[in-house]
Structure formats: C-alpha cells, structure tokens
Amino acid sequence: MKTELLYLSDAYLQTFTADVVDVRPDAIALDRTAFYPTGGGQPHDVGTLAGLEVTDVRKDPEGELVWHTVSSSALPALGDTITGTIDWTRRHALMRTHTALHVLCGVIWNEWRVPVTGGNMEPLSARMDFEFDPLPAEFGSTVEALVNAELAADRPIAVAFLPRDTAVHDEDLIRTKVSMIPETVAEIRVVDIVGLDKQADGGTHVHSTAEVGRIKVIKTESKGKGNKRIRLEIVDG
C-alpha cells in the first residue's frame, strides 16, 4: 500500500476525499492525500481530516504511507471514507516561497555559475546557502533586483513526469545532480520555470512567477569557506 500524492499533479487541490488505510493512536494514513508531508526543504501542511485538526504530516521511513497526526482520540476507523481540507493560506504561502527559491537558484546559476548547498523555508521566509567564496560586492541588492525582474516576467511553471533515462540526459537537470536519484525511481517529476530553472523536485509550486510577488533580501552571511547564506522574505508584488 502506497499513499497516492495528489499534490504532485495538482498543487491547487484544497479539498479531497480518501479512504483510511491504517490508524495509529494519534495518526491516520490514507490511500490518497492532498496534504504535503515534510520533505525536500518544504514543511508539511496543516488543515482538517474528517473535521479533526491535522497538526503534522510525515511520510513513513519507507516513503510508502503518508501519516496525518490529528489532535483527537476519536479517530475515523479503517475503511472509512473521509474528507480532507488543507489550510490554503499556509500552503499557498509555501508554494510562493518554494517557487521563489527555485527562481533564486536559477538566477544565481545563470549569473555566477554557483550551486546551492542547502536551504530551509517557512511560509513567506527562507534561507538558502550557496557555494560562494567570497560573496560578490553588493550581492544582496543585486540578487534581489535580478530575482524580482524574473518574478515580474511572469514565467510559466510547468510540471512534467519524465522517464528516468530521459531526465538524466537532460542538460538542464545535470547541475541539480539528477543522476543521484536512485535507479529504482522509474519516473522523475520535473519542475520547470520555463526559460530559467529546471529541477527534479517533489514540492508544490505556483503556476507562474508573478504569483510569487517579490522577494526582499533580509541578510547575507558567511557560514564558512564556500558556504554563504541568504535570508529572504516573500512580499506581495
């Protein structure tokens, strides 16, 4: 049994029905879900399932079932069909944030040919680390202007599912180390900010860059040799 991840093909799905396939004292697993489980740098969704508050969402260690932690002792039973609704304000903020980070990666790669080394996001705020040494002069204001120009350009964002063999030979995907994805994965989901940035990615994204709004660089700092951190916020356009 594997939970079908509805958000992979429709990030805008807010309400869904699903069957309960497993139950723990404080959590429910479903045959399908629109709830995003923590992973790939994107935090989990919150919302409701069968009217109960969902406070955490995680994949099991094998990555097969998605477990929704709920704040109640009266859980639905195995086999019940229930309705789920995600907190759209939080999710949409995370979609805008996640897309902004891909734009940031694309801009930095195009301008300086520097790869990303890590990152973290919360709704409308994030940090990303890049392999700069040192940071270019006026980096914060320069990168903010470059990213905001790309966001305003209203580039479409396309999600595709490619056979692994096709993806590993895609020139645009090679820099994101797509070949590191295990050989057992037959199909690779690709998020393409058309003309700017293409990544193998399991996260949720908005339909176009204009929907992100704008970014503000809050701080840049050194986290050591070849590791420089950018903190940013996402604001309305």
Ligand SMILES: [Zn+2]
């Ligand atoms: Zn991503």
